[in-house]
Amino acid sequence: MLSYLINGISLGSVYAIIALGYTMVYGIAKMLNFAHGDVIMVGGYMAYITSSYLGLPYGVAILISIAVCTLLGIFIEKLAYKPLRSATSLAVLITAIGVSYFLQNAALLIWSSNPKAFPNMVNFGTLELGNIRITSASIITFLSCVVIMVALTLFTNKTKMGKAMKAVSEDKGAAQLMGINVNATISLTFAIGSGLAAIAGVLLCSSYPNLTPTTGSMPGIKAFTAAVFGGIGSIPGAMLGGIILGIIEILSKAYISTELSDAIVFAVLIVILIVKPTGLLGKKVTEKV
Amino acid sequence: MPNKDIKLVSVPSPNFVPERDLGKPLVLEVSHLGIDFGGLTAVDDFNMAIGATEIAGLIGPNGAGKTTVFNLLTKVYQPTRGTILLNGKDTAGMNTIQVNREGIARTFQNIRLFDSLTVEDNVKIGLHNSMNYHMYHGILRLPKYWKEEKAAHEKAMDLLKIFDMEDMANAKAGSLPYGAQRRLEIVRALATSPKLLLLDEPAAGMNPSETAELMENIEKIRDTFQIAIMLIEHDMNLVMGVCESIAVLNFGKIIAKGTPAEIQNNPQVIEAYLGAKKEED
Numbered sequence: 001m002l003s004y005l006i007n008g009i010s011l012g013s014v015y016a017i018i019a020l021g022y023t024m025v026y027g028i029a030k031m032l033n034f035a036h037g038d039v040i041m042v043g044g045y046m047a048y049i050t051s052s053y054l055g056l057p058y059g060v061a062i063l064i065s066i067a068v069c070t071l072l073g074i075f076i077e078k079l080a081y082k083p084l085r086s087a088t089s090l091a092v093l094i095t096a097i098g099v100s101y102f103l104q105n106a107a108l109l110i111w112s113s114n115p116k117a118f119p120n121m122v123n124f125g126t127l128e129l130g131n132i133r134i135t136s137a138s139i140i141t142f143l144s145c146v147v148i149m150v151a152l153t154l155f156t157n158k159t160k161m162g163k164a165m166k167a168v169s170e171d172k173g174a175a176q177l178m179g180i181n182v183n184a185t186i187s188l189t190f191a192i193g194s195g196l197a198a199i200a201g202v203l204l205c206s207s208y209p210n211l212t213p214t215t216g217s218m219p220g221i222k223a224f225t226a227a228v229f230g231g232i233g234s235i236p237g238a239m240l241g242g243i244i245l246g247i248i249e250i251l252s253k254a255y256i257s258t259e260l261s262d263a264i265v266f267a268v269l270i271v272i273l274i275v276k277p278t279g280l281l282g283k284k285v286t287e288k289v
Numbered sequence: 290m291p292n293k294d295i296k297l298v299s300v301p302s303p304n305f306v307p308e309r310d311l312g313k314p315l316v317l318e319v320s321h322l323g324i325d326f327g328g329l330t331a332v333d334d335f336n337m338a339i340g341a342t343e344i345a346g347l348i349g350p351n352g353a354g355k356t357t358v359f360n361l362l363t364k365v366y367q368p369t370r371g372t373i374l375l376n377g378k379d380t381a382g383m384n385t386i387q388v389n390r391e392g393i394a395r396t397f398q399n400i401r402l403f404d405s406l407t408v409e410d411n412v413k414i415g416l417h418n419s420m421n422y423h424m425y426h427g428i429l430r431l432p433k434y435w436k437e438e439k440a441a442h443e444k445a446m447d448l449l450k451i452f453d454m455e456d457m458a459n460a461k462a463g464s465l466p467y468g469a470q471r472r473l474e475i476v477r478a479l480a481t482s483p484k485l486l487l488l489d490e491p492a493a494g495m496n497p498s499e500t501a502e503l504m505e506n507i508e509k510i511r512d513t514f515q516i517a518i519m520l521i522e523h524d525m526n527l528v529m530g531v532c533e534s535i536a537v538l539n540f541g542k543i544i545a546k547g548t549p550a551e552i553q554n555n556p557q558v559i560e561a562y563l564g565a566k567k568e569e570d
Contacts, residue, residue, distance in 0.1 A: 151428065159427030159434070160413065160420045160441075167403045167414045174401040177363055179389040179418045179481050188424075 003132050004254045005247060010138035010207065012246020013145035017200040018223030019230065019238035020152060021193035027233035028169045028189040031089065034096040035076060037220015038103035039194050043069045043201030044211050045107060048116055058121040066198040073194025074187050082183065100217070107213035115212045118205035141203045148196060149239045156235065165189060222249070222262075225269050231282025240280055295533050295548045305546075307533045310340025314377055316392075316485045316517040317362070322371035323541075324361060331357045332541045335371065339485065344511055345519045346532030348552075350561060354541040355521045356398055359487050363395055364388050376484060390418060392484035396474040396491060398521075404463025408454065408473055411462045412445040415480025419444075448476045451513070452506065468499050472506075479514065486510070488520040492527050500524055504531045529553065537561065 018040060025033045046065035050056045080099050084092050124136040156162035167175040168185045176182050204219060205211050222245060230241025245265060252264040297305040315338050322335040332354045339345050347355050360366045362373060364385045373380045375391050403411050420441050426434040449455045452472040462473060471491060478486055492500045504527055511518055522528050529549040537545040539561040545552060552558055
């Protein structure tokens with residue numbers, strides 16, 4: 001039971017890191033970036049290529065992967081979403097789905113659909129406590145998730161860039177009239193979210209070493225669920241939602257049914273949204289009359 | 290209540306500024322400004338000059354185009370015609386952020402504070418461009434981050450002192466009473482260190498004693514910061530009491546300009562506000 005719980009927390013931490021990206025972009029740009037999951041996949045491939053083909057050390061491979069995804073995120077925003085800044089949210093949503101398919105198919109063309117065996121980049125042995133074995137990947141995944149969440153919270157609350165993000169999310173026009181560069185602020189948000197996606201890609205593939213062009217899509221959707229579950233727009237909410245989701249998924253796989261685990265995850269989401277429509281830590285929006 | 294004895298002097302006609310500001314560069318010089326929305330001309334042939342420390346009023350009936358003028362000056366709309374010189378610099382092709390950096394700041398008719406941020410953080414948004422540190426300073430919390438944030442904190446507190454709002458610094462802006470929100474908007478605009486402050490109906494919704502206090506504060510701000518202020522207002526006590534020059538806008542065109550005393554006695558202005566006198570049979 002305890003080892004399942006640990007696996008759940010580890011998987012949940014990956015969801016949490018991805019969910020942080022979703023929640024940041026939603027919180028500031030007020031859009032659902034459905035291509036976020038596929039940036040994870042690109043991150044995975046980048047780390048794989050740089051380490052397995054170019055033979056670079058894992059640390060360097062991870063850094064390159066983060067850099068490429070950060071640039072990719074900025075590029076996607078500039079090219080696909082920025083022209084739609086004043087369009088309806090539906091148009092932006094459909095564009096995001098388009099970008100998602102584009103990335104998947106581009107990956108299919110470049111790397112084919114053959115699964116790549118991803119090396120465990122965060123393998124430093126296994127911790128054994130009695131009869132429980134905790135892999136270093138689990139520990140590192142959980143720790144990076146906590147560090148990232150704390151850093152992001154401090155960043156958004158305590159720095160001028162973070163405050164500018166909040167201002168932009170509330171009122172783009174007023175922020176601009178106070179001299180805030182709205183485009184740069186939104187770019188920064190995408191850069192951070194996509195950089196996190198690369199980290200999530202490396203951690204995910206280190207635990208589940210089967211890299212294909214669709215690797216990112218299911219974790220992406222689950223992380224989106226986690227973000228909604230925790231209250232979309234809330235940074236601690238994304239982490240809480242991610243970890244709870246990971247635990248539910250692993251426990252239902254272990255005790256109920258592997259086939260039904262996804263259905264159970266989404267059923268829990270539906271129940272939560274019925275009981276608390278803004279998610280666990282979501283802010284209540286009161287309409288001023 | 291017309292203000293003391295104001296003397297307006299001509300700078301290149303048809304504009305004038307208070308005698309005090311003669312010889313100093315104009316903070317704003319607008320000529321033949323106009324904007325069309327589709328076929329509708331919202332503002333046309335708008336001319337105005339504002340001296341370095343002038344308090345200017347822009348009045349007119351509802352829908353006359355007053356806020357549109359503010360939106361043109363701040364580049365929320367790009368003008369169809371005319372030029373706007375800000376401190377002698379042509380603002381053609383500039384965007385909102387650039388004119389803000391050149392020295393225009395404003396408040397809004399319907400308050401647009403960042404409600405979920407604290408009072409202090411709202412002011413710090415105004416100070417954003419004067420805080421000089423990079424992202425990595427902020428993430429790694431390097432000494433430069435602490436130094437700049439501390440300076441910004443002190444600056445924000447100083448600015449809040451103008452309206453005795455220091456003790457509200459940690460409250461959420463959205464939770465402030467209405468009058469305080471209006472004052473905070475002025476403080477936030479001042480934080481961008483403007484040379485020209487645009488106030489869009491600063492006294493809207495205020496009671497007479499709050500309005501009286503606001504009038505004192507407008508003059509205090511001008512004296513302390515040595516900046517020009519242009520305000521849109523319907524409260525004639527405030528306009529006549531604090532403005533040195535007034536322009537009256539009707540149907541997008543200036544119908545009169547002058548000192549408060551001149552404007553009060555101008556038949557065209559009276560007609561615009563009260564309607565034309567019917568011919569007696």
